Amino acid sequence: QKEVEQNSGPLSVPEGAIASLNCTYSDRGSQSFFWYRQYSGKSPELIMSIYSNGDKEDGRFTAQLNKASQYVSLLIRDSQPSDSATYLCAVRLYNQGGKLIFGQGTELSVKP
């Protein structure tokens, strides 16, 4: 079982729709959770971080964390073609220093 798993994608949504990206993790000692966006040929760019159960909203983005289910998700409202990218879920374990464990990423395509 992979430590962090994401829907392999690609995920295609029409412009203006809600895109839902999911991530599960295997270690219950996971403490911090991050979503990064990576455009083709570029480096990852931080979108959201979340540490406690529940929802965290930032503009069109909402991160949701459920530690009991070992599940974290990212919702993108009013999706735009510029949101087309690969979205990486990353997890940090408790007492594991700075190491981030990444999923393989989900490719999102927003069609005009």
Place this chain on the structure above:
Amino acid sequence: DAGVTQSPTHLIKTRGQQVTLRCSPKSGHDTVSWYQQALGQGPQFIFQYYEEEERQRGNFPDRFSGHQFPNYSSELNVNALLLGDSALYLCASSLTGSSGTGRETQYFGPGTRLLVL
């Protein structure tokens, strides 16, 4: 405020050669982490440097080594290059400071794309 910078941007080497990649962290950051990202995969943690020492290491062979300088910049060295070392090498900087809460956010540089022939 300068972000994370890396050099070079691209590099082509042949098998068996050695390579050095460089990273300057974001202003005010004291910790540098290195990741390897193969095509179509998520980044894999190589190691992290803090206070000029390797604080944590991932599952990479000893051919991968690093260094952090007093100004917090860092180098990644890879010896005896293999074809499988071809990847995007990412440097991420963060601030550990004195508290080390474990919630430090890592910001990535543009990466160095290494091709081994």
